[in-house]
Amino acid sequence: MDFTTAVRTCLSKYADFAGRARRSEYWYFFLFNVLVSIVASILDNLLGTDMGTGTGVIGGLASLALLLPSLAVGVRRLHDISRSGWWILVGLIPLVGWIILIIWFVQDSHGDNEHGPSPKAQPAAA
Structure with missing residues (x-):
């Protein structure tokens, strides 16, 4: 799956x-999130909407829009590695949780x- 297909x-x-x-x-969607955050941060600095807390109005809105x-x-x-989706909550454990998720x-x-069915066995959606 390429970058644009993954984001779409x-x-x-x-x-x-x-x-x-x-x-x-x-991972392509993760990269997309990072790129959006960088662009939003630049726009916040250029437009003066940076609140001095490290996040500006545009960055906050972008983060909120991409959260779900x-x-x-x-x-x-x-689910692809045969785990329940509830395991995403392990990321709330400081430091260790993120390492486990990564x-x-x-x-x-997994099969x-x-x-x-395994998405590897299926052709990518166009």
Whole structure:
């Protein structure tokens, strides 16, 4: 899955927590989030909407808009490695939680499971 397809898929499944997401889909959407944050930060500095707390109005709105699809693709990624989506809450544990999630997110897809057939076996959506 390429960058634009991954972003398009994640945004079209804005709040869809069912199904599975390939590793490339998750990491391309993560990259998209980082790029949006950088652009929003630059715009906040140029327009003077930076609140001095590290986040400006535009950055806050961008983060809020991308929160739900980020959670959804994270849950679908966990489904892809045969884990419950509730494991996303492990990320709330300071430092250790994020390390555990990163280890899980870099794992390869498992075969067919209770969340559906393996997305590796299916052609990418156009």
